[in-house]
Amino acid sequence: MSFIEVKHINKTFKVPVKSNGRFSTLKTFFNRKYNYIKAINDISFSIKKGEIVGYIGPNGAGKSTTIKMLSGILVPDSGNIIIDKMIPWKDRKKYVSKIGVVFGQRSQLWWDIPAIDSFNLLKDIYKLNDKEYEKTLNELIELLNLKDIINIPVRNLSLGNRMKCEIAASLIHRPKILFLDEPTIGLDAVSKKIVREFIKKINKQNKVTVILTTHDMADIEALAKRIILIGKGKLLYDGSLNLLKKKYDYLRKITVISKDKLKIEEDYVIQQKNIENGIEFIIDIRKIEINEFIKLLSSKISISDIDIDNGNIDELIVKLYEDFKI
Amino acid sequence: MGLYFKFMKIHFKSELQYKLSFALSFISQFIVFFGYYFTIICLFDKFSNIKGFTMYEVLLTFSIIQFGFSFCETFFRGIDTFDDLIINGTFDRLLLRPQNILLQVFVNEVSFVKASRLIQSIIILIISIINLDVIWEFDKIITLIFMLFASVILFLSIFILAASYCFFTVKGLEVRNVFTDGGKHMAQYPIGIFKKGFVFVFTYIIPYGFVNYYPLLYLLSKENNKIFIISPLITIVYLIPSVIIFYKGMKRYSSVGS
Numbered sequence: 001m002s003f004i005e006v007k008h009i010n011k012t013f014k015v016p017v018k019s020n021g022r023f024s025t026l027k028t029f030f031n032r033k034y035n036y037i038k039a040i041n042d043i044s045f046s047i048k049k050g051e052i053v054g055y056i057g058p059n060g061a062g063k064s065t066t067i068k069m070l071s072g073i074l075v076p077d078s079g080n081i082i083i084d085k086m087i088p089w090k091d092r093k094k095y096v097s098k099i100g101v102v103f104g105q106r107s108q109l110w111w112d113i114p115a116i117d118s119f120n121l122l123k124d125i126y127k128l129n130d131k132e133y134e135k136t137l138n139e140l141i142e143l144l145n146l147k148d149i150i151n152i153p154v155r156n157l158s159l160g161n162r163m164k165c166e167i168a169a170s171l172i173h174r175p176k177i178l179f180l181d182e183p184t185i186g187l188d189a190v191s192k193k194i195v196r197e198f199i200k201k202i203n204k205q206n207k208v209t210v211i212l213t214t215h216d217m218a219d220i221e222a223l224a225k226r227i228i229l230i231g232k233g234k235l236l237y238d239g240s241l242n243l244l245k246k247k248y249d250y251l252r253k254i255t256v257i258s259k260d261k262l263k264i265e266e267d268y269v270i271q272q273k274n275i276e277n278g279i280e281f282i283i284d285i286r287k288i289e290i291n292e293f294i295k296l297l298s299s300k301i302s303i304s305d306i307d308i309d310n311g312n313i314d315e316l317i318v319k320l321y322e323d324f325k326i
Numbered sequence: 327m328g329l330y331f332k333f334m335k336i337h338f339k340s341e342l343q344y345k346l347s348f349a350l351s352f353i354s355q356f357i358v359f360f361g362y363y364f365t366i367i368c369l370f371d372k373f374s375n376i377k378g379f380t381m382y383e384v385l386l387t388f389s390i391i392q393f394g395f396s397f398c399e400t401f402f403r404g405i406d407t408f409d410d411l412i413i414n415g416t417f418d419r420l421l422l423r424p425q426n427i428l429l430q431v432f433v434n435e436v437s438f439v440k441a442s443r444l445i446q447s448i449i450i451l452i453i454s455i456i457n458l459d460v461i462w463e464f465d466k467i468i469t470l471i472f473m474l475f476a477s478v479i480l481f482l483s484i485f486i487l488a489a490s491y492c493f494f495t496v497k498g499l500e501v502r503n504v505f506t507d508g509g510k511h512m513a514q515y516p517i518g519i520f521k522k523g524f525v526f527v528f529t530y531i532i533p534y535g536f537v538n539y540y541p542l543l544y545l546l547s548k549e550n551n552k553i554f555i556i557s558p559l560i561t562i563v564y565l566i567p568s569v570i571i572f573y574k575g576m577k578r579y580s581s582v583g584s
C-alpha cells in the first residue's frame with residue numbers, strides 16, 4: 001500500500017445565502033437559507049514515500065480543503081484517507097507529530113517575539129528531547145541561513161525571512177510529510193529560490209514527502225515531477241509535468257529578423273505575421289521539429305537574428321483550464 | 327502543566343514588548359472596574375442593609391464573582407475570544423499540534439492586563455474578610471476556598487459552553503453575554519435578594535447560587551447544615567457536560583477558507 005492513500009473523498013460546505021433588501025439582515029437571522037457547495041468531488045490519488053507532488057488548480061478549486069483533510073483538520077463527508085497507516089482525524093495527536101504544515105498566508109510564529117522563542121516553545125509542544133532538538137535546530141539554521149534573523153522579533157522580519165522561519169518551525173519535529181500551502185506567495189525572486197532549493201534539499205536528504213500547492217508555476221517546474229491538477233473539486237490530471245507539456249504545450253512562437261519576405265503555407269504553421277523587420281511564426285511542434293523548421297527557413301531566407309519563445313507554463317495552465325472549462 | 331507556564335512566559339514576553347501601553351491599560355482597567363465597587367459603597371451609604379445582607383457581605387460575594395470571572399479572563403482568555411480563533415484560522419493551527427485542544431485554546435491568549443481586575447478583586451476580598459463579623463475557623467476557611475474555586479470553575483464552564491456555540495454557527499452571538507456578563511451582574515449580589523424566579527434560574531440553570539449564595543449562608547452562620555460547605559463543588563458537575571459539548575461541537579467543525 002502507498003504511503004499516502006486517498007480514496008473517493010467528498011466534502012460539501014454549507015454556505016449561508018446573503019440576500020439584499022430591507023430588513024434582510026434581520027430576515028436572515030431568523031430564517032437562514034443555505035447553498036451547498038461541493039468543494040471536493042470524488043477525488044482519489046496515492047503518493048509514494050519521498051515524492052514531491054505539486055497540487056495545482058485555480059482559486060477555489062479545493063486545494064486548501066484537500067490539504068486540510070490530508071492534515072486532519074477537516075473530515076471528509078465520505079471516502080477514506082490513510083497516511084502512513086493512520087487516519088489523520090482519528091489518530092490526531094499521533095498523526096500530527098509526524099507532519100509539518102506551512103500555510104503561506106498564516107503564521108505560526110509569535111508575532112512580537114524572536115523566532116527562536118517560538119522554536120523553543122514548539123520543542124515543548126512536540127515533546128522533543130534536548131539533543132534531538134539542538135541537532136535539528138542547528139541543521140535548519142545552517143541550511144536556511146537563519147543565524148542573524150532568529151533573534152529579531154518576527155514582526156520586524158521581511159516576508160522572505162519570515163517565511164524561512166515559518167518553514168523551519170514546521171520542520172523542527174522532523175516530520176515525515178511536509179504540506180506547503182502556497183509557500184512562495186509574495187516572495188521576491190531570491191527568497192523564492194532559497195525556499196525552493198531548501199525544499200529540494202530536505203526532500204533528498206531526509207526523505208521528506210512534500211505536497212505543495214501553488215499558483216507559481218515556476219515552483220512546480222523547479223520542484224515537482226508529478227502534478228495533480230484539480231478544478232471545481234474534481235481531479236483533472238494526475239501525472240508528470242513533462243507529459244502534460246507534451247499534450248498541451250505544443251505551440252512555439254518563432255520570430256526571425258530578416259530583410260527577405262517569405263510565406264509558408266503548410267499545416268504546421270498555425271499563424272504567420274509580418275512584423276517591422278521580420279516575420280513571426282507560430283508553429284505546431286507535434287508536426288515539425290524546431291530544427292527542421294529552422295533549416296527550412298535558413299534555406300529560403302537570410303536570417304540576421306532568431307528568437308524562439310519556449311512556451312510559458314502559465315499559458316499552458318490557462319489553456320488547460322480552458323480545456324477543462326474551469 | 328509545565329507547558330502551560332512556558333506559554334505564559336511567551337505571552338508575558340510579548341505583552342512586555344509594549345510596556346507603556348501595557349501599563350496604561352493595566353491602570354485604566356483598575357480604575358474603571360473600581361466603579362463597580364464604588365456603586366455598592368454608595369448604595370449602602372443610604373441603606374444599612376439589603377434584605378439582611380450588610381455592605382461587607384455584599385462586597386464579599388461581589389469580589390468572589392469578580393475573582394472567578396477575571397481569573398478566567400486572565401489565564402484562559404483564549405476560550406473567551408474563541409470566535410476570533412475560528413474566524414482567523416488559528417484553530418486549524420491548534421489542531422495540527424499534538425496536544426490537548428482545550429488546553430491549547432485556553433492558553434492561546436493570556437491577558438495580563440486583566441490581571442488588574444483580579445488583583446482588585448483580591449484586595450476587596452481581603453477588606454471584606456477583615457470587616458466581616460465571622461470567626462474564621464477551619465470550616466469557614468474551607469468554605470471560602472471552595473467558593474473561590476467554584477467561581478473559577480463556573481465561569482470556565484460558561485466560557486466553554488459559549489465557545490462551543492461557535493461550532494454551530496461560525497460567529498458566536500450576543501446570546502453568550504446574557505449568561506456571562508448578564509449573569510455575572512446578577513450574581514454579584516447574594517441571589518437571595520432577588521425574586522423566586524431568579525433564584526431558581528441561578529440555582530438550577532446556571533448554578534451561580536452555589537458559588538456565592540448557599541455557601542455564603544453557612545459562612546455567615548445563617549445555615550448550619552454542613553452540606554452547605556461542599557455545595558460549591560456542584561459547579562464541577564456543570565463543567566463536565568460543557569467539555570463534552572465542546573468536543574461534540576468540534577466534530578462538526580468545518581474550518582474557514584484561506
